[in-house]
Amino acid sequence: MAEPILEIQSLSKRFGGFTAVDGVSLDLGAGERLALIGPNGSGKTTLINCMSGVLPCDAGRVVFKGRDITRLPAHRRVRLGMMRSFQIPRPFRSLSVIQNLQVPLEFAQSAGAHGRDLRADALAILVVVGFADRADARPADLTQVDLRKLELARALAAKPALLVADEAMAGLSSAEVDDILAVLFRLNEQGVAVIMIEHIMRAVMRFAERVVVLDAGKKIADGTPDRVINDPAVERAYLGA
Amino acid sequence: MDLFLNAIVSGLLLGGFYAAVSLGLSISFGQLDIVNIAHPAFVITGSYVTYMVNRALGLDPVLIGLVFSPLFFVVGAAVYYVYYVSFEKTGQEALSGLVFFFGLMFIIEISLIMVYGVDYRLVAAPYIGVTWRLGAVDLPLRMFVPFVTALIMTLAIHLFLARTFAGRAVLAVAQDRLALRLMGADPVKVKQLAFGLSIATAAVAGSLLIIIGPVEPSVDRLYIGRVFAIVVLGGMGSIGGTLVAALILGVAETFVATFYGPSWAPAVSFGILLVTLAVRPQGIFGRY
Amino acid sequence: MRSLVFWSVSALIFALGLVATKLLANEFFFFAGYAILQATIMAVAWNILGGFTGYVNFGSAGFFAVGVYTSVALNKAFDPPLIVMLLAAALIGGLIGLATGYLTLRLRGVYFAIATLAMAIVLETVANNWAYVGGATGAYILTPKTVLFFDDYIEFLFALMLLLSLGAVAIARQLQLSRIGQGLSAIRDDEIAAECMGVPTLRLKLVSTTIMGALMALAGVPYPFFVTYVDPLSAFDLTIAVNAIAMPMIGGTALWFGPVVGALLLGSVQQIVTVTVSSAVNVLIVGVLLVIFIVVAPQGIVGLIRDQWRKRRAHG
Numbered sequence: 001m002a003e004p005i006l007e008i009q010s011l012s013k014r015f016g017g018f019t020a021v022d023g024v025s026l027d028l029g030a031g032e033r034l035a036l037i038g039p040n041g042s043g044k045t046t047l048i049n050c051m052s053g054v055l056p057c058d059a060g061r062v063v064f065k066g067r068d069i070t071r072l073p074a075h076r077r078v079r080l081g082m083m084r085s086f087q088i089p090r091p092f093r094s095l096s097v098i099q100n101l102q103v104p105l106e107f108a109q110s111a112g113a114h115g116r117d118l119r120a121d122a123l124a125i126l127v128v129v130g131f132a133d134r135a136d137a138r139p140a141d142l143t144q145v146d147l148r149k150l151e152l153a154r155a156l157a158a159k160p161a162l163l164v165a166d167e168a169m170a171g172l173s174s175a176e177v178d179d180i181l182a183v184l185f186r187l188n189e190q191g192v193a194v195i196m197i198e199h200i201m202r203a204v205m206r207f208a209e210r211v212v213v214l215d216a217g218k219k220i221a222d223g224t225p226d227r228v229i230n231d232p233a234v235e236r237a238y239l240g241a
Numbered sequence: 242m243d244l245f246l247n248a249i250v251s252g253l254l255l256g257g258f259y260a261a262v263s264l265g266l267s268i269s270f271g272q273l274d275i276v277n278i279a280h281p282a283f284v285i286t287g288s289y290v291t292y293m294v295n296r297a298l299g300l301d302p303v304l305i306g307l308v309f310s311p312l313f314f315v316v317g318a319a320v321y322y323v324y325y326v327s328f329e330k331t332g333q334e335a336l337s338g339l340v341f342f343f344g345l346m347f348i349i350e351i352s353l354i355m356v357y358g359v360d361y362r363l364v365a366a367p368y369i370g371v372t373w374r375l376g377a378v379d380l381p382l383r384m385f386v387p388f389v390t391a392l393i394m395t396l397a398i399h400l401f402l403a404r405t406f407a408g409r410a411v412l413a414v415a416q417d418r419l420a421l422r423l424m425g426a427d428p429v430k431v432k433q434l435a436f437g438l439s440i441a442t443a444a445v446a447g448s449l450l451i452i453i454g455p456v457e458p459s460v461d462r463l464y465i466g467r468v469f470a471i472v473v474l475g476g477m478g479s480i481g482g483t484l485v486a487a488l489i490l491g492v493a494e495t496f497v498a499t500f501y502g503p504s505w506a507p508a509v510s511f512g513i514l515l516v517t518l519a520v521r522p523q524g525i526f527g528r529y
Numbered sequence: 530m531r532s533l534v535f536w537s538v539s540a541l542i543f544a545l546g547l548v549a550t551k552l553l554a555n556e557f558f559f560f561a562g563y564a565i566l567q568a569t570i571m572a573v574a575w576n577i578l579g580g581f582t583g584y585v586n587f588g589s590a591g592f593f594a595v596g597v598y599t600s601v602a603l604n605k606a607f608d609p610p611l612i613v614m615l616l617a618a619a620l621i622g623g624l625i626g627l628a629t630g631y632l633t634l635r636l637r638g639v640y641f642a643i644a645t646l647a648m649a650i651v652l653e654t655v656a657n658n659w660a661y662v663g664g665a666t667g668a669y670i671l672t673p674k675t676v677l678f679f680d681d682y683i684e685f686l687f688a689l690m691l692l693l694s695l696g697a698v699a700i701a702r703q704l705q706l707s708r709i710g711q712g713l714s715a716i717r718d719d720e721i722a723a724e725c726m727g728v729p730t731l732r733l734k735l736v737s738t739t740i741m742g743a744l745m746a747l748a749g750v751p752y753p754f755f756v757t758y759v760d761p762l763s764a765f766d767l768t769i770a771v772n773a774i775a776m777p778m779i780g781g782t783a784l785w786f787g788p789v790v791g792a793l794l795l796g797s798v799q800q801i802v803t804v805t806v807s808s809a810v811n812v813l814i815v816g817v818l819l820v821i822f823i824v825v826a827p828q829g830i831v832g833l834i835r836d837q838w839r840k841r842r843a844h845g
Binding site: 276337344345347351459466508511512522 | 583
Binding site: 079093 | 708711712714715717718719721722723724725726727728729730731783
């Protein structure tokens, strides 16, 4: 591929005696759609936590847009254009929906926010996710689906070059899954690279150009969706030996 | 050389006692993540209870502490319930929970001042004032008896946590509440048990405190720093770590008091705490 | 537009205060007023870190005492003008706030709270052992020689405190309304999520602790001249720390005027109780009220009113 936007090189993370991520390497091209799958506990979210800077890694490097960001604090990585949503939505509870968006609009963009009309920008994003009528609602009043959309909306507000959607569709109905997928596709059309962590295979097969499989902290497969689905190692990981 | 040796022995004896005081916090803060800064206030409440009963009935202080520990257990369970309903359920424990215990500490201290005044109180027991001699080393019994009691109590708590079902439930609830529920134990009841236990140890620790020296209501503030320094230095969740850290602090404080003067002693515990937090926040035996 | 209202009201309050010094003959008003204003500054300052950012400071008395002892030391050394002492105290208080924060704010909020307690006790130990400022026995300070155009030193100190209070409130308000304030709200609600939204959490937290330290030290500068006898026991008094927490929590922590409401209400109650009943009962009342409010109404008086207002707006 052309110059990858993201290179994770032999990343490892241990918690006491437990190795959560074991020497995982991963490349991602600009604008690529990648799915990261694997059984529960295989280290997907930990990998993302290390990549985004929420956790320090014990070994390995993370290179983003050609820069070694391994030691960079999380908020700086965000400013460079790396965004992630959380598996369990983490909205700012004392702020309204639109204020929730204003935080990343204010802080996440490298150009700085002075003088721009943040409320208008925030409303525009809410329109994209289909939320504009609830701009002044509080997170406590929102449904699960809405909270997931709010998570994505906040990620969009940062105008990222790379977005990690961590199980954004878990527990949603079929129609709701399609809703979220539509948002992700639209984002990708604008040139944003997307890493989707998911268990819903239908979404993975529709969305991903490439699939990476983790099992017990190690990468066991990396290829097109069809190839990975038929890989015996992947089958073993999910179904047992 | 004699001075040096005696300082070490004194320090160890003192450290053992500090372990008794910190044991409760090791459970509530180390295992349950409840920042009970009112723990020393409960300890001196134990001291005052010991004082009253000792004066009225002449019973041995340690005995009084043991007898009253079930009552303290019940109080602890009740306090935890209020804490749980008000803060843990709503996720407010970071700010409001902290302030809650701060308020409790304050109320306890002021109430004690209003009832007993600020004069020092002490207890009478046959071994207070007796000192054994082992060669060049002095072994004052008023330090040695608390030391032994503290070691026994630490061992008992350790065995309880490691060997009994209830104790292991406490260790489990610290690590994984959901798994605990799936095994049929109610996390809230388990935490209530643990917190009640931590306050029960305060009753005994309080009786030891007033054996070692006279007590007045604001003494608890001297111990806030010590107990937190010990629990943090020892490593969260490690009973053994608490004992080791307590011994270290006891020796450090005694050395500073002996060679630099007693007015610098309070700074030792807090200094150790700040350094530990800055350099190795998980403590000596901390998990991660 | 609201800013205009705020500044006008502030100027009006200050003017009224000045007028009061000329009109009121009973000095008790100024003594009580000084105490309430001091508590207001402490409450407002505490809330910048506590209410806005979500980190609890138990060592407010330590920062206050920094101002007190800077005042005492400078006064003894070369008796500089007041403005010098204010600047020096703000600088030192700010630096200590910064240092305490830097050492512990990368860890959880709990450790920061304990560290503030630690810092206050370390400072108290230093004060107890520092002979130059009187050590444990204390130091005597003369009342200020220059009282400007006021009739009496207490009126001068009252007016000074009024100015400092209004300044502290203005700073808190400005902070809350600013970009930094927005970031602090995010940190308070969910620090990790805030960091992942690009908020420079460490930097903003350090800004909070520094401003808080500086403001609390400022509150302590006039204190030696007010009481004329300073010792560590009074300078580091636990009541100062408890009030600094109780007033914002009772008044309401989310908005800049919550601590003011709490300080005025609670401070007035305390002044009345101290005079009519006793000071020990007074202090007990603070503790009990604090615990009751924490359990029943953690959002404070202002928060309760705001929730009612919002409910009515939703149904109206």
